Amino acid sequence: MPHDTLTHPTPDEPLRIHDREFNSRLWIGSGKFASPGILAAALERSGAHLVTVAVRRADPSARGGDPAFLGIDPEKVFLLPNTSGARNAAEALRLARLGRALVGHAWVKLEVTPDPANLMPDPIETLAATELLVKEGFTVLPYMHADPVLAMRLQDAGAATVMPLAAPIGTNRGLRTRDLLEMILAKARVPVVVDAGLGLPSHAAEAMELGASAVLVNTAIATAASPPDMAEAFRMAVRAGRLAHLSGPGRVLARAEASSPLTGFLWDN
């Protein structure tokens, strides 16, 4: 009688979300870069196949401007519109629809951040917007607090992923929400993409070691002295973290453990 087989994923196995596959688990945010040229160079070195773009920045009617997004070739990199700037579900819906018209697909990174100082996501409006957008046929990837219950609620509402924050956006502080991220990772059915606050490649590696499906990075790369070099460093770290996760990391122990057995004498004879 055949048994269920245990499958062992490989580090290069693509990440599946709905009907799409992503070969890189490093996602890039396109804001804060000094120029489209530097963004392009960073994208190239990052190996990323997904880049988020702010709908509010797109200007289809600009004279001589960039009608699409920042000169990124959508054949090479998947453009994921985000609703940054939205304060509530209604604004997020309008931005999502504008984004759909711009990129020609119905995927959206949902951001609802009414507090302009810390850009904290509003859990109530985010859940409401997820429900409405799913009903409209969107594939919704919501940015959220690292709140395990909210993650389940968003998953139940039909979110394609959950994207909990590691630390306040733009702070480069790393996995300040680690304990909560672990709870989310332990329960989520949908892919968990750690977003916001990852300031160093080691932070990204840590998120991947914990079992995140992917990470999204913007500030740390865009504001580095050399964004392309930093992008490559993140690419390596994400792959290292993924590989470490799949290879089964050892327990983290509070103190040293003798590698010679303490009870060996029992078997001496």
Added chain:
Amino acid sequence: MSAPNLELDALLARETRTTADLEALLSPGADARIQSPGGLEALAKASADLTLRRFGRTVTLYAPLYLSNFCVNPCVYCGFSSRQQVARATLGEDQIRAEAASLRDRGFSHVLLVTGEDRRQAPVSYLERAIHVCREFFAHVSVEVYPMDRDDYGRLVAAGAAAVTLYQETYDRGVYADVHPGGPKADYDARRAAPIAAAAAGMRGVGLGFLLGLAPWRDELRGLFVHAQEVARASWQTRLAFSFPRLRPAAGGYSPAHPVSDAELARMIFTLRLLFPDAELVLSTRESARLRDGFLGLGVTRMSAGSVTTPGGYHEKSPAGEQFAVHDTREPAELAAVIAARGLDPVWKDWSEAMTEAP
């Protein structure tokens, strides 16, 4: 009171700062340290670092659009003062459209509508109409007009205004009375209450400032800080902006009693960035090209360009009087090229009409 070097270093290293830190930064005892080239450099670095993390390598461009220079106030420093014999005009809808088209052609998506204070020439209904017209051309429409109550600001929010700018001019009541000798603007408290009312009415952005040169700048900065905190408390969803209008030559030839030096202006800009990491800091064409270029990346996040301070001056030469003499006269495209050469992205559009559409 003095702020020894170590204290300043610790202050700059912290992630957030307090009112006590503001006092340390303003303290005359710290002047020797802060206004030395090395001291200002340390402030600039901390300010630049915060600005980079919060705003990235970007500067957003906007243009003022003067709708009317009629004014009932006799302010002693202003080119629009009711005491000045200058040509007056209020733009009609077709003229607004022509001005807007001209600015849009130069690349702008952010516009600031400006009027003097004359509620018969430019009533709230006129502003509603102007905002409506401008929203056909621009993603972000803000206003710099006379103070209003909460209901009137609510009308502007509903019409699609994203932000309001209103300078207190000075936080020194005595000086305020001297330079605003009549008209509705003589009411200090009514003016001070207006930005708080705007925030309470749901205005997404509120811009504050004082005229640099009317009173000693340290006291002004304290007054601004307290005012800004009250605005922020009125609405946690409102984003603050600060401008630094240094008095410029204008009709009437007013000369400021407390002129602010370039180094003091720099200290003010860096201090506000340190106290308000997320606030927009605005530097207009009142300042020279040399200074504006120098401040790029150090804290300033919004700049006007190619500004004309007369109603109707963009699409044709206007005979109307100007509010103040523009110092940096470079065309917007020229400034954008300079910004790019400094390693920053000149952002023409950072807003969507979807964010201010009436629900």
